Amino acid sequence: MTEFAPPATRYFALPSPFPMHRGGVLQQARVAYETWGQLNADASNAILILTGLSPSAHAASSADDPQPGWWEPIIGPGKAIDTDRWFVVCVNHLGSCKGSTGAASIDPETGAAYRLTFPDLSVEDMGEAAYALMQGLGVSQLACLVGCSMGAMAALALLVQHPDFSRSHINACGAARALPFSIAVRSLQREAIRLDPHWQEGQYDDANYPDTGMRLARKLGVITYRSSLEWNGRFGRVRMDEVDTDTPFSAEFVVESYLDGHADRFAHFFDPNCYLYLGRAMDWFDIGEHAIDPHPQVHCEANVVAALSRTRVGKALVLGAITDILFPIPQQEEIAAGLAASGADVRFHAVPSEQGHDAFLVDHERFGALIGAFLKEIV
Template sequence: MADARLYYDLPSPFAMKRGGALHGAQLAYETWGTLNPTRDNGVFILTGLSPSAHATSNEVDASDGWWEGIIGPGKAIDTDKYFVICANTLGSCRGSSGPASINPATGKLYRLEFPELALEDVANASHALVTSLGIEQLACLVGCSMGGMSSLAYMLLHPGSVAAHISISTAPQAQPFAIAIRSLQREAIRSDPAWNDGSYDDAHYPLNGMRIARKLGVVMYRSAMEWSGRFGRIRLESDQRHDEAFSSEFQIESYLEGHAQRFARSFDPNSYLYLSRASDWFDIAEYGGGKVSDGMLKIGIERALVIGVETDILFPLSQQQEIADGLRAAGANVDFVPLDCPQGHDAFLVEIDVFGAAIAQFLASL
């Protein structure tokens, strides 16, 4: 499979919010569509914690992307009209610089020597990439989940750089429930003896820690309504069970295990820790004297679409309302779309027709 990723070299040194700087760092990204002569049709997508830059298929890499049904010719984010960019998040492990990258100062992996990561760093790196493409103002900035938090930082730190914004299932600050779950995920990884203070390798890998962390994530990303509808209390067939004590007995357990096994070695554990903690640290109230509403007042854009899901327990609908109210108070014309989807936080990856319709209608109004 061909690699469609492009690479942008960040300014060096690249200063980090919480101290330290990166040298020779890069962002991996992909693009779709054509930048018009006035360079005002750019749409930039900031992702959740684990996705790559491959948001949809293209001529180089025909494999389905993580938002295949949303982006493309004639789709909700129409690549016949817009020049769409998606970058792998700074600190991740899917091409951009992060803990799994080589530290040029030592020639070895950064591991825990990678500077402390904030979502403001993600925002600044993304803005540097966008401006390197000759785009002074994005037609639209799209942020999903953690990417929505990074988007708020992007707009706050770079006034005038965004005309419209689509905010999907995110938060202006991490709330105690989300912090608690992410803390358990990090503890699962760090408690695995193979994690070895971040110094693991393929032969000695914190597989169990990553499995448990991912299971917690999957439970949090969906809803009790969906689990009941999909699995109920259906038990595994006898030939699907293992003989050891307390092994999986229900289908939901088997599903979580399969999901965890597929993910566990596909994402770097240290990158997971860094991005998880960055999500906990983010708080737009820092820019508003301790109040989210005052921090939101510093974001100046023309239009916004805020989408939330009623069954989302990670970023509840009340936080989507808070974002919509804040952007509206700051002067934006805001469409707030609360959706009744059973899939919880992950609905934007599953309910493509529903989310696509809302996004298409909003973009058509710009």
């Protein structure tokens, strides 16, 4: 499924075999990545960015790909993540479909796509693959590890398993463990795909594709990524200019056509099986499982703090959006508490963005200012 990879994508071959957190193994796997800026002589100026669920590694434009990236206003010369100073790397998560090995990739042992034979995927694997990439690029220690949303989960896993890997950390709209509201949302997204007759237990093709399930899943995602406050101002009760009166119960409000637009741009541009794997990986994630002598109660903030106290970043910036219903503010407070328990100098901001979970993607003014100010202090 390399057609999903943007033009500036580069590839890194992971150590083979690559052992997975839940026991599987990948052969000849790779991750896709892009870079901006120059690595300095002592390889001390690297920043690694771990993305949310669906973006590619194309976080910003470059000479090789002038298309704006998903964090274009944040990354570049003189911007919050200043590519004149930093060597910036963004990786497409292992298990995704934007150039990295995932369920849509060819299994070298069979010559056919993995589909559901892809091994169990964990957030921890995403972290390990990104770690291997940076070793391969000659970077043994980052100046800063930046994680957003699902990438913020992967960043925490990485920092617990490799405590000296980064001197600082920015955690944006993240979670140290999946909690039931977001599990319910992702479970329902998976169900919409699985119950689409065209999914066929993962054996779909372009002509016979679970379009309906993917559209429903994406729309549900978008509903939980934004906030009612933002939508009140943005859409209100405004009607669409044209309504399909031949189709019963078709869309009438602009907010509905907005969701349709998101579905149009997603359903055939993300692999359904990869989407299932990535969502379940998030559900499974609980950094508390990495605590030494974890408390046996599964729902326990103490384990989260105990696990995160194993990290060794000197400084951390933890950001959440007050309108985020998917990873609400108490989840970022928990991350901040855990990192503080490690002895890190932690700054926590409940950012007053209106845009919900997606605030890190779209409230560039607030998030950019906080990230820029933080990085200016990193040595």
